[in-house]
Amino acid sequence: MTLTDTRVEDSYPTRIAGQPELMDRMDPTVWGGEADGPGDAADLASHDAKGYSIVEGLLSPAEVQGYWQELVRLSSDQELKADERVITEKASGEVRSIFEVHRISELISELARDPRVLDRARQILGSEVYIHQSRVNYMPGFRGSGFYWHSDFETWHAEDGMPRPRAVSCSIALTDNYPFNGGLMLMPGSQRTFVQCIGETPEDYYKTSLKEQKIGVPTEDDITKLAAEHGIDQFTGPAGSALFFDSNMMHGSGNNVTPYPRSNIFLVFNSVENALVEPFAVSKRRPGFIGSRDFTPLSR
Template sequence: MTLAYETATESRISDAYPTRLRGGEARLLDRGDPTVWGTAGDGPFGSADLAAHDENGYTIVEGLISPAEVQEYWAELGRLSSDEQLKSDERVVTEPSSGEVRSVFEVHRISELIDRLARDPRILYRVRQLLGSDVYLHQSRVNYMPGFRGNGFYWHSDFETWHAEDGMPRPRAVSCSIALTDNYPFNGGLMVMPGSHRTFVQCLGETPDEHYRTSLQQQEIGVPSERDITALAAEHGIDQFTGPAGSALLFDANMMHGSGNNITPYPRSNIFLVFNSVENTLVEPFAANSRRPEFIASREVGPLGR
């Protein structure tokens, strides 16, 4: 599928999703943009699949990669986490208490294997169909959640951060989380609120300078209030991404999601790829004084191909 595209420019961008408010009360805003931009004729998803994704905000693809591929990528994650030179790289985020590797960002530029995965038709054709355009990688990373001491992520919408701190105009982006370990209900699996992607949750508090240096370990600014989380959970409920290694979760940029700590012996690791539409390229941040580094939010918008 080859589609023409127009790059977003600051001159025609207004803030449709204001957040990081300095005062007053945060509100729940109705989403003004589609979730699914393509049609059944644009890719592998059928009409029923697209309707379900539009309703829930996420799709699970079981067995996206084979057991042999899982082992190959698992070995690659082991190589990256044990690379002593890489640990001093600013793209590596460590656990605040143990110092163990938590995430490696811009991993497609470090690993040829993961770069090829981002261009794999099994993924690329699906995200292009969902977004109705060519796409580029907004962000890539691998996440490690070791057994016994893996820390989770508090409830949040990725788009709230990408909008506020990176200048992503609209939630025309989709994340692909590929499990490299079995995901159980008890080892810190990702939780999502189905249907929450239709609501943009405003957050309070100004964005500190260089906020990414602390927020990648533990985010406190740009998270919804307990009141709003409670309201969303009451309306939408909570689902959890579980299943064998090799499964993938495709979810909308504005999906409310989070994960608990992993105190079990079973680690949980994944490859995380964020695809943004080439018609939704970044402008200046909407609620921050400066851009985050490119290894977190890429501004190279050449369409991905094989």
């Protein structure tokens, strides 16, 4: 059970001992309107239905090159590799992710405040926003390992104390995303169903789950039901494309056994009206670099 100072009703119970259920979502997917940002009515209706939007050419080729060089610089920083915010591949030891990257890199901090990104996040969430989590992901050729099917909100709710799925993730591709190099797979419309997960969360679970998650993942039966109902889409496209997707979207990625690496910048925006409370399914907060408790609204 949660040790909490601020009593908040748990509207999305998970990490349970019994039979998991598929629960209808009680919250909107899109909170803002056409007047609140760059998306028109059709864009917002599509995002509401599918739970995600793709913006092609968000970054120019020159910008992509600049951010790619920044990723190379960060992954080559020997002092940074000793930092807890750097996650390495379980098998190869290569850099897999660097968390809280908007505080490490001034370039990426500026990107999080770029109107092309920030204004769309504000529109989807219908409020001011802050960065709940940021990271850069590296999936090298031949050895890049994927992520099993999961909902980010399930983890952020259980382990960080995010009350409701009023958060949106922005994944910006810095390499071409092909159907065969471990591109992100999504179940369109699955954001409308909260999938309970079974099992008790081990203490300091983030230390292993960021490399391979085993608790907080749906059963195979539930994944099969969702896939049968919603099907599976994949985020593909040239470098510079961006994917905005709902925090409760069921998604995952396969291993990359091709020669083509896949890297992206990942920014999670949470509504300031959805600030974290105490975790709902663990007794101890995760570190701030994974689930920030600085709720200061982002400004340009």
